[in-house]
Amino acid sequence: MAATQKKVIVIDSKSVFTKILEDAGSKHVLVEFFATWCGPCAMIGPRLEQLANEYSTRLIILKIDVDENEELALQYDVTGMPTFVIIKNGVTLIQFVGSNPEKIVSVVEKYVGKVEDNKPGKPSSATGTASVSAPAANRGSSN
Amino acid sequence: MSLLKVLRATDLIRSHSALRWCRHTGSFPRYDYDLVVLGGGSAGLACAKEAVDCGARVLCFDYVKPTPVGTKWGIGGTCVNVGCIPKKLMHQASLLGEAVHEAVAYGWNVDDRNLRPDWRKLVRSVQNHIKSVNWVTRVDLRDKKVEYVNSMGAFVDSHTIMYYPKPGQEGDRRQVTAKYVVVAVGGRPRYPDIPGAMELGITSDDIFSYEREPGRTLVVGAGYVGLECACFLKGLGYDPTVMVRSIVLRGFDRQMSELLAAMMSERGVSFLNTTVPSSVERQSDGRLLVRYLNTTTQTVGSDVFDTVLWAIGRRGLIDDLNLGAAGVKTLNDKIVVDASEATNVPHIFAVGDIIHGRPELTPVAILSGRLLARRLFAGSTQRMDYADVATTVFTPLEYSCVGMSEESAIELHGADNIEVFHGYYKPTEFFIPQKSVRHCYLKAVAEMAGDQRILGLHYIGPVAGEVIQGFAAALKSGLTVKTLLNTVGIHPTTAEEFTRLSITKRSGRDPTPASCCS
Numbered sequence: 001m002a003a004t005q006k007k008v009i010v011i012d013s014k015s016v017f018t019k020i021l022e023d024a025g026s027k028h029v030l031v032e033f034f035a036t037w038c039g040p041c042a043m044i045g046p047r048l049e050q051l052a053n054e055y056s057t058r059l060i061i062l063k064i065d066v067d068e069n070e071e072l073a074l075q076y077d078v079t080g081m082p083t084f085v086i087i088k089n090g091v092t093l094i095q096f097v098g099s100n101p102e103k104i105v106s107v108v109e110k111y112v113g114k115v116e117d118n119k120p121g122k123p124s125s126a127t128g129t130a131s132v133s134a135p136a137a138n139r140g141s142s143n
Numbered sequence: 144m145s146l147l148k149v150l151r152a153t154d155l156i157r158s159h160s161a162l163r164w165c166r167h168t169g170s171f172p173r174y175d176y177d178l179v180v181l182g183g184g185s186a187g188l189a190c191a192k193e194a195v196d197c198g199a200r201v202l203c204f205d206y207v208k209p210t211p212v213g214t215k216w217g218i219g220g221t222c223v224n225v226g227c228i229p230k231k232l233m234h235q236a237s238l239l240g241e242a243v244h245e246a247v248a249y250g251w252n253v254d255d256r257n258l259r260p261d262w263r264k265l266v267r268s269v270q271n272h273i274k275s276v277n278w279v280t281r282v283d284l285r286d287k288k289v290e291y292v293n294s295m296g297a298f299v300d301s302h303t304i305m306y307y308p309k310p311g312q313e314g315d316r317r318q319v320t321a322k323y324v325v326v327a328v329g330g331r332p333r334y335p336d337i338p339g340a341m342e343l344g345i346t347s348d349d350i351f352s353y354e355r356e357p358g359r360t361l362v363v364g365a366g367y368v369g370l371e372c373a374c375f376l377k378g379l380g381y382d383p384t385v386m387v388r389s390i391v392l393r394g395f396d397r398q399m400s401e402l403l404a405a406m407m408s409e410r411g412v413s414f415l416n417t418t419v420p421s422s423v424e425r426q427s428d429g430r431l432l433v434r435y436l437n438t439t440t441q442t443v444g445s446d447v448f449d450t451v452l453w454a455i456g457r458r459g460l461i462d463d464l465n466l467g468a469a470g471v472k473t474l475n476d477k478i479v480v481d482a483s484e485a486t487n488v489p490h491i492f493a494v495g496d497i498i499h500g501r502p503e504l505t506p507v508a509i510l511s512g513r514l515l516a517r518r519l520f521a522g523s524t525q526r527m528d529y530a531d532v533a534t535t536v537f538t539p540l541e542y543s544c545v546g547m548s549e550e551s552a553i554e555l556h557g558a559d560n561i562e563v564f565h566g567y568y569k570p571t572e573f574f575i576p577q578k579s580v581r582h583c584y585l586k587a588v589a590e591m592a593g594d595q596r597i598l599g600l601h602y603i604g605p606v607a608g609e610v611i612q613g614f615a616a617a618l619k620s621g622l623t624v625k626t627l628l629n630t631v632g633i634h635p636t637t638a639e640e641f642t643r644l645s646i647t648k649r650s651g652r653d654p655t656p657a658s659c660c661s
């Protein structure tokens with residue numbers, strides 16, 4: 001099942017956010033701007049954890065509470081939640097609002113690649129093996 | 144105006160000096176802002192946003208001092224956070240509980256025997272909604288370019304406001320100057336001056352985010368806040384008692400107020416009439432012992448409650464403003480204004496609950512705030528019309544009215560010059576679940592002569608606010624009894640009962656209906 005350790009990183013300061021973007025190098029970063037009082041955000045949470053596991057080597061997923069991080073929310077002009085941003089090398093590739101799981105998965109696939117695409121040379125980890133067979137089950141589940 | 148917007152958009156001249164240049168060529172900018180608004184509630188925000196739309200540079204202050212038990216909230220003022228909005232949601236929650244029981248009579252297979260509310264879930268849902276409104280409000284202010292500071296502003300002189308950007312850090316003090324200042328700081332609930340009041344009692348500021356189940360509640364106060372709170376608590380299955388100092392709903396039509404209280408009694412809300420509280424103390428079991436005095440019989444009594452909620456009135460928040468430094472006159476705890484919301488200091492205005500002698504209602508605050516902004520920055524001359532403001536008390540059978548009470552009409556015109564049409568009615572939907580129609584009643588207070596201009600409309604029943612809203616516009620347009628009775632009703636509704644009014648109080652005939660459709 002899902003890994004016991006949570007893979008989606010919760011951001012609590014702008015400096016942490018900046019550091020993670022720097023350390024990400026050329027890895028893709030998916031940011032979710034959420035609010036504790038936002039129903040759709042709560043609903044999409046488990047799916048994001050799942051994505052974080054499936055793409056653990058190629059995608060970093062971050063969560064930012066807009067009430068706690070007003071400056072960041074302003075910087076990315078967040079007006080509705082959840083707002084998703086894909087960042088690579090510090091550049092915003094795409095930004096959209098809404099918790100439609102299909103849309104989020106298709107955007108991730110478009111920019112990061114499909115779950116079962118493993119880069120040549122990367123060790124086939126337990127996660128990697130699981131992700132190959134998982135898609136059939138994942139495609140079946142619709143939120 | 145468009146030149147202004149072009150200049151602002153191109154950022155060539157960023158500051159308010161652009162405005163000055165356009166409006167008074169040759170004069171120098173004297174103030175940091177065209178308008179500083181003190182208070183980010185219904186009045187303050189409406190005024191601030193309208194002013195920006197008119198081209199003004201605006202700064203808005205909003206700050207909430209925590210309640211004695213520590214409750215705080217975000218921007219938006221009383222209505223959004225601890226007033227109209229959460230109140231209506233809790234009212235709806237209690238109505239839905241009632242509806243579940245009615246559904247059984249309509250054939251639904253619902254097990255309504257052990258219906259219990261999940262208070263914490265209700266509070267969480269209500270608070271989530273409020274927070275989303277706080278958020279939208281903040282975004283709206285940003286989009287509309289209203290500068291906002293989450294601090295308490297106070298006068299240094301009539302054109303200067305000081306504040307601490309980080310409340311608590313007294314070392315960092317800032318000042319801004321303003322051409323105009325609008326005070327819209329509103330009010331907060333009063334506490335009685337008796338032992339235990341602040342430490343052990345809560346108010347409407349606290350109830351909508353209350354983490355504990357209210358349980359057996361004493362509501363002290365019989366204004367609309369007290370009655371509405373008692374009613375939604377009753378509807379949610381708790382056991383409220385209303386302590387009434389003298390009369391219910393002071394300022395409202397007497398007959399309708401008594402009818403509303405009777406409706407509440409029929410539904411099982413207990414009343415302690417002509418009674419005042421003397422003290423509150425906590426018992427060893429954690430519950431609250433309230434001692435009180437019945438002022439009619441002069442006997443003392445006491446009772447034990449889980450929660451005590453003070454709803455004895457609201458006070459204006461003039462204390463923290465340092466109004467003396469600006470020379471602004473107050474009366475009791477409110478600010479005195481003229482017909483254009485101006486205080487005795489020409490460039491200082493006040494809107495909303497803080498002003499003396501005006502209805503304390505959100506729509507009044509919003510419209511008057513907007514009109515004021517237009518007069519200040521867009522050359523408008525339109526003043527706020529405070530007459531014939533419709534209002535609703537959201538008890539389970541709601542009471543809504545517009546215009547004069549019967550006694551006000553009689554006082555103003557004389558009993559011989561007034562005709563009151565009235566009647567009880569039976570909502571169609573009430574028959575099947577056998578809901579009580581005993582207090583479904585409405586009346587029209589009109590002039591006796593000619594086409595009989597209507598002075599006031601009063602209605603107790605379901606969705607009273609929805610019923611009366613349209614009639615408020617009609618009344619403002621000069622509605623007469625003649626027009627009303629020649630208006631074809633929509634059937635079956637309760638609102639149509641206004642078009643069917645035929646029995647006058649003067650005739651002495653029985654106002655109870657035999658049947659509908661005749």
